[in-house]
Amino acid sequence: MNNSTDEIIKAKGLPSDAVVCGIDRGGHRSLLYSLGIEKEEMSRPFIAVVNSWNEIVPGCAPLREIASFVKRGISEAGGLPFEFCTIGVCDGLAQGHRGMSYSLPSREVIADSIEIMLKAHCFDGAVFLGSCDKIIPGMLMAALRVNIPSIFVQSGPMQNGCYKGQKLSMPSLREYTGKYFEAEITRAELEKIERCTMPTQGSCAMLGTANSMSCVVETLGLGLPMTATTPPFTSQKRQEAVTAGRIIVGLTREGRRPRDYVNKNSIENALKVGFAIGSSTNLVLHMSEIAREAGIDISLAEMDEISAATPYISKVHPSGTVPFNDLNAAGGVPAILQSLGDLLHGEERTVSGKSIKEIAEAADWEDKNIIRPRENPFHSSGSLKVLWGSLAPDGAVVKQSGVAENMRVHRGPAVVFENMEEAVEAVEHGRIEKGSVVVIRNEGPIGGPGMREMQLVTTLMVGTGLSDTTALVTDGRFSGATRGPCIGHISPEAALGGPIAYVRDGDIISIDLNKGTLDIEVDGDELRQRASASARKSRPAADGVLGSFVEHYLRKSEEKERCL
CATH class of the missing domain: 3.40.50.2300 (Response regulator)
Incomplete structure (x- = not known):
């Protein structure tokens, strides 16, 4: 028997040695030869x-x-x-x-x-x-x-795109769609904007x-x-x-x-x-x-x-x-x-x-209007704000940099939707009262499943002017394209029996970004009664990759980790 230890490819001390080094790796090397790789390259x-x-x-x-x-x-x-x-x-x-x-x-x-x-x-x-x-x-x-x-x-x-002197990106286009529903622009104008937004x-x-x-x-x-x-x-x-x-x-x-x-x-x-x-x-x-x-x-x-x-x-x-x-x-x-x-x-x-x-x-800091010195910021705190309260015991998040000053504190009646599509239809048909709080539930990681973004709703709300007076809260999430008083990632989500599952139309919801609170002005006993009287909705059937995703988040929930 030939016990030669002669090396065909000299070891590099790297993981790929396991593929190319050794007499018994002839099949591996042959596969690489089939790709046009030469012996000396294998080192x-x-x-x-x-x-x-x-x-x-x-x-x-x-x-x-x-x-x-x-x-x-x-x-x-x-x-x-x-x-x-x-x-x-x-x-x-x-x-x-x-x-x-x-x-x-x-x-x-x-x-x-x-x-x-x-x-x-x-x-x-x-x-x-x-x-x-x-x-x-x-x-x-x-x-x-x-x-x-x-x-x-x-x-x-x-x-970026440009239309009539305005710099455009994806959210601009969707906001213009809201303006179309408000009859502020024509269909022909909207099509022009569609064609020039992303050049x-x-x-x-x-x-x-x-x-x-x-x-x-x-x-x-x-x-x-x-x-x-x-x-x-x-x-x-x-x-x-x-x-x-x-x-x-x-x-x-x-x-x-x-x-x-x-x-x-x-x-x-x-x-x-x-x-x-x-x-x-x-x-x-x-x-x-x-x-x-x-x-x-x-x-x-x-x-x-x-x-x-x-x-x-x-x-x-x-x-x-x-x-x-x-x-x-x-x-x-x-x-x-x-x-x-x-x-x-x-x-x-x-x-x-x-x-x-x-x-x-070594930075070439060319424009101190676009990137300001920290001594002269647009705001003393950063863009993220975490809210806690009776509607979000485990937390919720908002991009506060996109919220107008007049909407940092808001209190209004809930308008409840069981999914994103219902909310989109209501905005498009003008069925949302100004000053209310749009609640979209069953959009969390488990309830969705998949934790969809609510961007279509939020940009329509901006385009129709609703975001100036109306907030949105959800157990889903938001695109980075979102601006306005939009609070997401509410935890626990509705599918896990979080308070958002038991909100009813007309319930008063209060939001305070300054204090970091998100509350439903309903007595705790009343919420518990609603929970006990409600048959928990069965989660939507999920198989394939969505089924695996749901199981992943269920395990996290059982480990008492936050479902963000």
């Missing part, structure tokens, strides 16, 4: 290019080109790139119908599918190419779970979840400076992609992993940046799960405290009039870091090799 680090490119999501469409530049950088630095794709949902296309039930569950599918690919093929490092709402969170979860050297490159924002590919030109999470990636230290705001199909984005490809090979050889960068301090930094610029309330959902993957606990109360201590320094659409793509010329995330200064943990390192403080000091 290089195996780098995954994890792409979310597809042809239906405008935010993902630029990623095919970006991947080609990333792979060039990997090859130049001595790595061996392998590209594969994961799924990606466009929340804009999934908005307002049952397709939205699949948006949040897609995050877990993305994380799980990437984990499978990275682990099964023993990759040594990974470059993550993401864009839209649940893609980047899912990728971050996977990166931290697998914990091999990683770097992120986002597609970047599309250019290029990229993530929507607002501070929705996609761009919020891009800023998170950069602040966590897993992306290069400016990568969140650089537009696609530009020389700057292409150079970022090449540079990221080169850097990942170095990170892999040095053994620098995501958990070396993501810790409690860097998570606090990311939240502060998000709250400083009016990020989506979906940050609450995603950052808690991202932190969990890193072995870190961060509570809803902690997030509220972080927001309260963070000045609001940039009014990006929809909370203001500045489209997200204008942040790039203003200085991007580095300028935001410079403005926040010692409010951040400046010593935290990044994949660029620089610390947060060093990136901030």
Whole structure:
């Protein structure tokens, strides 16, 4: 018997050795030969290019080109790139119908599918190419779970549209739809607006979840400076992609992993940046799960405290009039870091090799009207506000940066809807009285199922003028495109017997963002009587991926964790 231990491929001390090293790995090597890979290439680090490119999501469409530049950088630095794709949902296309039930569950599918690919093929490092709402969170979860050297490159924002001098993004269009229902514009005008709102590919030109999470990636230290705001199909984005490809090979050889960068301090930094610029309330959902993957606990109360201590320094659409793509010329995330200064943990390192403080000091802060100095903020506290009270014993969240001053405190009669579709129809047909509180229930993670966004309702309310006088509360969630007095994530949700399940038309609901309260002015005994007299509605049947999602949240509920 030949017991030779001669090496065909010399071991690198990396995970991919398990695939290519050893006499008994001949079948593995033969499979790689079939791909056109030469023997000498097998001794290089195996780098995954994890792409979310597809042809239906405008935010993902630029990623095919970006991947080609990333792979060039990997090859130049001595790595061996392998590209594969994961799924990606466009929340804009999934908005307002049952397709939205699949948006949040897609995050877990993305994380799980990437984990499978990275682990099964023993990759040594990974470059993550993401864009839209649940893609980047899912990728971050996977990166931290697998914990091999990683770097992120986002597609970047599309250019904003323009109509009669007004800068447009997705929520602008939906608000104009509300104006159409109020007969303020014609159908022909609305069609013109539809055609010019989104003139290029990229993530929507607002501070929705996609761009919020891009800023998170950069602040966590897993992306290069400016990568969140650089537009696609530009020389700057292409150079970022090449540079990221080169850097990942170095990170892999040095053994620098995501958990070396993501810790409690860097998570606090990311939240502060998000709250400083009016990020989506979906940050609450995603950052808690991202932190969990890193072995870190961060509570809803902690997030509220972080927001309260963070000045609001940039009014990006929809909370203001500045489209997200204008942040790039203003200085991007580095300028935001410079403005926040010692409010951040400046010593935290990044994949660029620089610390947060060093990136901030080197920032080209070009426009101090778009990104204000922290000494001159739009508001002394950040965009997130957590509310507690008899309607939300376990909490609820609101993007307070998008709420007009006159609606920070509101008291009005409830108008109850059992799902989003009922509420949309009522708004479109003018059946909501000004001064009321719209209640949409059975839209939580379990009751929906899937925790749909209520964006179609909220933008219609803005367009019809209702948001000036009328609030909305729900156990569902909101798009980052939302503005107005819209309170979501009410917990416990209706499907778990939370108080929102027993609200009746005409019940008085009081909201106070200054005090952080959300109450139903119904005696506790009366609510308990309603609960005991009500037959709990059976949850909607859910199979497939939605069934798995419901089981996931039921387990969290049983563990007495908040269903955010």
